[in-house]
Amino acid sequence: xxxxxxxxxxxxxxxxxxxxxxxxxxxxxxxxxxxxxxxxxxxxxxxxxxxxxxxxxxxxxxxxxxxxxxxxxxxxxxxxxxxxxxxxxxxxxxxxxxxxxxxxxxxxxxxxxxxxxxxxxxxxxxxxxxxxxxxxxxxxxxxxxxxxxxxxxxxxxxxxxxxxxxxxxxxxxxxxxxxxxxxxxxxxxxxxxxxxxxxxxxxxxxxxxxxxxxxxxxxxxxxxxxxxxxxxxxxxxxxxxxxxxxxxxxxxxxxxxxxxxxxxxxxxxxxxxx
Amino acid sequence: xxxxxxxxxxxxxxxxxxxxxxxxxxxxxxxxxxxxxxxxxxxxxxxxxxxxxxxxxxxxxxxxxxxxxxxxxxxxxxxxxxxxxxxxxxxxxxxxxxxxxxxxxxxxxxxxxxxxxxxxxxxxxxxxxxxxxxxxxxxxxxxxxxxxxxxxxxxxxxxxxxxxxxxxxxxxxxxxxxxxxxxxxxxxxxxxxxxxxxxxxxxxxxxxxxxxxxxxxxxxxxxxxxxxxxxxxxxxxxxxxxxxxxxxxxxxxxxxxxxxxxxxxxxxxxxxxxxxxxxxxxxxxxxxxxxxxxxxxxxxxxx
Numbered sequence: 001x002x003x004x005x006x007x008x009x010x011x012x013x014x015x016x017x018x019x020x021x022x023x024x025x026x027x028x029x030x031x032x033x034x035x036x037x038x039x040x041x042x043x044x045x046x047x048x049x050x051x052x053x054x055x056x057x058x059x060x061x062x063x064x065x066x067x068x069x070x071x072x073x074x075x076x077x078x079x080x081x082x083x084x085x086x087x088x089x090x091x092x093x094x095x096x097x098x099x100x101x102x103x104x105x106x107x108x109x110x111x112x113x114x115x116x117x118x119x120x121x122x123x124x125x126x127x128x129x130x131x132x133x134x135x136x137x138x139x140x141x142x143x144x145x146x147x148x149x150x151x152x153x154x155x156x157x158x159x160x161x162x163x164x165x166x167x168x169x170x171x172x173x174x175x176x177x178x179x180x181x182x183x184x185x186x187x188x189x190x191x192x193x194x195x196x197x198x199x200x201x202x203x204x205x206x207x208x209x210x211x212x213x214x215x216x217x218x219x220x221x222x223x224x225x226x227x228x229x230x231x232x233x234x235x236x237x238x239x240x241x242x243x244x245x246x247x248x249x250x251x252x253x254x255x256x257x258x259x260x261x262x263x264x265x266x267x268x269x270x271x272x273x274x
Numbered sequence: 275x276x277x278x279x280x281x282x283x284x285x286x287x288x289x290x291x292x293x294x295x296x297x298x299x300x301x302x303x304x305x306x307x308x309x310x311x312x313x314x315x316x317x318x319x320x321x322x323x324x325x326x327x328x329x330x331x332x333x334x335x336x337x338x339x340x341x342x343x344x345x346x347x348x349x350x351x352x353x354x355x356x357x358x359x360x361x362x363x364x365x366x367x368x369x370x371x372x373x374x375x376x377x378x379x380x381x382x383x384x385x386x387x388x389x390x391x392x393x394x395x396x397x398x399x400x401x402x403x404x405x406x407x408x409x410x411x412x413x414x415x416x417x418x419x420x421x422x423x424x425x426x427x428x429x430x431x432x433x434x435x436x437x438x439x440x441x442x443x444x445x446x447x448x449x450x451x452x453x454x455x456x457x458x459x460x461x462x463x464x465x466x467x468x469x470x471x472x473x474x475x476x477x478x479x480x481x482x483x484x485x486x487x488x489x490x491x492x493x494x495x496x497x498x499x500x501x502x503x504x505x506x507x508x509x510x511x512x513x514x515x516x517x518x519x520x521x522x523x524x525x526x527x528x529x530x531x532x533x534x535x536x537x538x539x540x541x542x543x544x545x546x547x548x549x550x551x552x553x554x555x556x557x558x559x560x561x562x563x564x565x566x567x568x569x570x571x572x573x574x575x576x577x
Binding site: 059081082083085086088090096097098099100101102103107110111112114115116117119120121122123124125167 | 430431434435436437439441444445446448449450451453454455456
């Protein structure tokens with residue numbers, strides 16, 4: 001890997017939905033972004049700003065109309081999602097997306113363990129793997145390590161999301177993508193999952209991009225902050241400046257960059273919540 | 275043997291053979307969530323291939339293996355239609371079923387192939403065991419060995435990393451892709467194996483009954499479905515092994531019901547209707563029960 005090459009380079013990505021219809025919407029408008037090793041980026045922006053679309057293009061869920069995605073300098077723009085998955089761990093907003101309900105906890109983890117590797121004819125669950133899973137689940141403090149043969153569909157949202165997070169990180173992804181992964185959880189559970197995230201990211205030194213709707217979280221976590229608006233990245237603040245940043249600074253920065261008042265209620269309201 | 279013994283023995287044998295079809299249906303419908311109607315065609319395909327090969331002078335065992343192979347191919351085509359050409363799974367299966375009808379006619383060169391005075395695996399097994407090929411025991415032993423081997427292999431396979439990928443694909447495709455596994459390939463592999471098993475069953479049945487017939491597969495999918503549902507309803511199994519055994523047991527009970535009904539004087543032609551009603555009842559009763567108790571009911575599957 002070239003020393004000067006970023007882990008992930010997003011170059012001039014444009015993505016339009018419902019092209020040629022009255023519903024045409026430009027979700028990403030010439031977006032470029034470099035993600036460097038051990039970046040912990042929080043991505044903030046109002047509804048429809050293009051945050052999730054950006055993660056989808058990076059993960060290869062759909063290709064962009066224009067632009068390139070490079071991983072370690074290699075063009076992966078048109079590489080299919082499952083082939084690209086070797087680089088990414090991802091946790092979605094909905095816990096159901098990231099876990100298999102009809103599989104047991106240990107089966108989910110065994111499936112996640114081989115992300116990006118060839119799946120062969122070895123028995124998926126063995127003692128060695130179970131030991132590994134137990135040690136990955138124990139720090140969650142949910143007691144899941146003692147009931148690894150439970151079907152994931154029988155668990156609560158918080159438990160499922162904790163497992164999804166464990167699944168996304170168990171095979172040390174090059175980049176961890178978090179898409180408002182606590183937004184569907186009740187405040188207490190959300191805090192638990194947040195703390196878990198922080199613990200895992202710090203412990204494994206994972207390069208992370210986290211979408212959040214919450215300004216306080218965006219400031220509190222991570223070492224770099226990105227704000228998106230109408231398909232563009234309008235603010236990109238690095239570690240040094242981020243430490244001194246307050247919510248009011250953030251609102252000012254937004255209004256300066258976007259040239260309009262910040263009116264998204266969800267963002268403003270979430271100043272007071274977690 | 276007395277009448278009860280005959281009924282039980284015969285049902286046991288048939289339950290075993292049709293249990294293979296049930297396992298095929300279980301694999302597509304329950305493991306992969308892929309409602310595959312190819313079954314009616316691939317069952318006949320297996321019967322046709324094995325019968326024709328025997329008439330051509332091949333060893334009956336070769337006929338069985340060839341049936342397995344062509345069944346695997348039929349499944350590949352169905353799954354490719356769905357995954358690569360984006361036809362809905364139900365339509366892909368129906369098209370294959372219809373198309374295979376012509377293929378089967380071509381293979382057999384007519385509506386049926388007789389195996390009268392031709393050797394079958396049952397003759398071979400009877401010779402090997404020294405009890406003659408006409409005993410029901412030969413049929414039971416052959417079918418039992420086939421099913422045990424298939425179940426052991428399948429149970430092992432579904433517990434491997436690759437097999438887990440198949441189960442995960444039937445559960446949550448988005449997750450599977452996100453974790454770097456190719457859902458298309460998983461579906462192709464799974465539907466292929468299922469149809470291989472179904473064709474294998476067709477070959478065994480053709481050799482047991484002494485002929486292959488272009489209509490022998492009609493209603494097989496419904497029968498397989500009935501077996502799976504009966505097994506699930508009665509045994510409420512948990513885990514892969516349990517579900518596999520429940521499928522076989524369901525097939526046995528289904529055949530038992532059918533055999534008794536025939537003994538009681540039901541016309542053979544009415545069988546398909548009875549089977550269809552059985553499936554309707556098995557699927558509707560749990561729903562009606564919940565409705566009466568005002569329980570939450572998930573929306574009906576559209577497949």
